[in-house]
Amino acid sequence: xxxxxxxxxxxxxxxxxxxxxxxSRLPDAEVKFVAERAGxxxxxxxxxxxxxxxxxxxVPEADVLLVPGGPGDAAVRRNEEILGWVRGIHEGTRFxxxxxxxxxxxxxxxxxxxxxxxxxxxxxxxLRGFGAEPTGERVVVQGKIVTAAGVSSGIDMGxxxxxxIVGDDFAQAIQLGIEYDPEPPFDCGxxxxxxxxxxxxxxxxxxGAYA
Amino acid sequence: xxxxxxxxxxxxxxxxxxxxxxxSRLPDAEVKFVAERAGxxxxxxxxxxxxxxxxxxxVPEADVLLVPGGPGDAAVRRNEEILGWVRGIHEGTRFxxxxxxxxxxxxxxxxxxxxxxxxxxxxxxxLRGFGAEPTGERVVVQGKIVTAAGVSSGIDMGxxxxxxIVGDDFAQAIQLGIEYDPEPPFDCGxxxxxxxxxxxxxxxxxxGAYA
Numbered sequence: 001x002x003x004x005x006x007x008x009x010x011x012x013x014x015x016x017x018x019x020x021x022x023x024s025r026l027p028d029a030e031v032k033f034v035a036e037r038a039g040x041x042x043x044x045x046x047x048x049x050x051x052x053x054x055x056x057x058x059v060p061e062a063d064v065l066l067v068p069g070g071p072g073d074a075a076v077r078r079n080e081e082i083l084g085w086v087r088g089i090h091e092g093t094r095f096x097x098x099x100x101x102x103x104x105x106x107x108x109x110x111x112x113x114x115x116x117x118x119x120x121x122x123x124x125x126x127l128r129g130f131g132a133e134p135t136g137e138r139v140v141v142q143g144k145i146v147t148a149a150g151v152s153s154g155i156d157m158g159x160x161x162x163x164x165i166v167g168d169d170f171a172q173a174i175q176l177g178i179e180y181d182p183e184p185p186f187d188c189g190x191x192x193x194x195x196x197x198x199x200x201x202x203x204x205x206x207x208g209a210y211a
Numbered sequence: 212x213x214x215x216x217x218x219x220x221x222x223x224x225x226x227x228x229x230x231x232x233x234x235s236r237l238p239d240a241e242v243k244f245v246a247e248r249a250g251x252x253x254x255x256x257x258x259x260x261x262x263x264x265x266x267x268x269x270v271p272e273a274d275v276l277l278v279p280g281g282p283g284d285a286a287v288r289r290n291e292e293i294l295g296w297v298r299g300i301h302e303g304t305r306f307x308x309x310x311x312x313x314x315x316x317x318x319x320x321x322x323x324x325x326x327x328x329x330x331x332x333x334x335x336x337x338l339r340g341f342g343a344e345p346t347g348e349r350v351v352v353q354g355k356i357v358t359a360a361g362v363s364s365g366i367d368m369g370x371x372x373x374x375x376i377v378g379d380d381f382a383q384a385i386q387l388g389i390e391y392d393p394e395p396p397f398d399c400g401x402x403x404x405x406x407x408x409x410x411x412x413x414x415x416x417x418x419g420a421y422a
Contacts, residue, residue: 155395179363
């Protein structure tokens, strides 16, 4: 199972690393971290750099494509070289996936027209501009296109993919292996559950980051 | 808030990136990824390299120390240079923390004697060798030493730390910002909840990785 994970400047690390940690445990996984040019990629906080071992042209195909999100998505949506690569890989994938605002990149590549899709909750309406119908679900499966909501949702998406690819027992073993028995300190991880003033705090911060 | 995250060969990426993604969003966060020698660090799958921007001697102090786990913990537990650094940093921390088998490294550094602590569920008994009392809890707070269970638990630990450091509102905003409203596909993330044969699958895999 060939898994290609796109990296780009100012992406959010957990968007990629959550599903990577799950999918890389497939017995036949071969994971390639890919960027426009191979080398170190600075993530959105400025504190962490991930190593892209491959440039786009070195990875012409994959069974699973994963596109993470982050404030850098805006530049990627204007980058025809990366968008063309996404379209090309998508032709041969078994699953084309995104986490957070990675779905806006799939949208800019023209892959979401007429489909239901999700994204970070603050950016859902942007999906309409790409002909997609935004939903507030955490993981949205539309044929082979699978979009996940904000940042941490990629772990849930990865496990859902594993369930489809190798079945319940193996997916459960991976979930147990990463001890994914969440105990969030608050029940506020969705705008439907959080207090109004907390929702406004996040909207203000995101408006700054995604301006 | 100075946050030092230890990186080492054959660590598990999500152990570090989960809490990093939470703690780095503190308004005054200054996160340093530190390894024995600065440079690229290969994680346990062999597919991903993280960039350690600093070597040990360049980071003599921190407010929060985070030690991730992974199969590489065994070599670190025999590495007096790293253990000495952990002890030194710990003297001045506000919180000394670990995820997964990172607690075995804290144990080897002599920091867990007489304390309750947790680790990956397959490795809990190893803690006794360091004079610690293993518990099956997801996050264990003992004064300024905070240990978390396997891999994904670092996200919960990071949010708990934020709650202590900056209070409920800000911690809730971060939880909502990373849309941490988990929907695991199965209720099997703890050995108490998983089916017996799934528990055995993971034990066998971990015995191989941690042999």
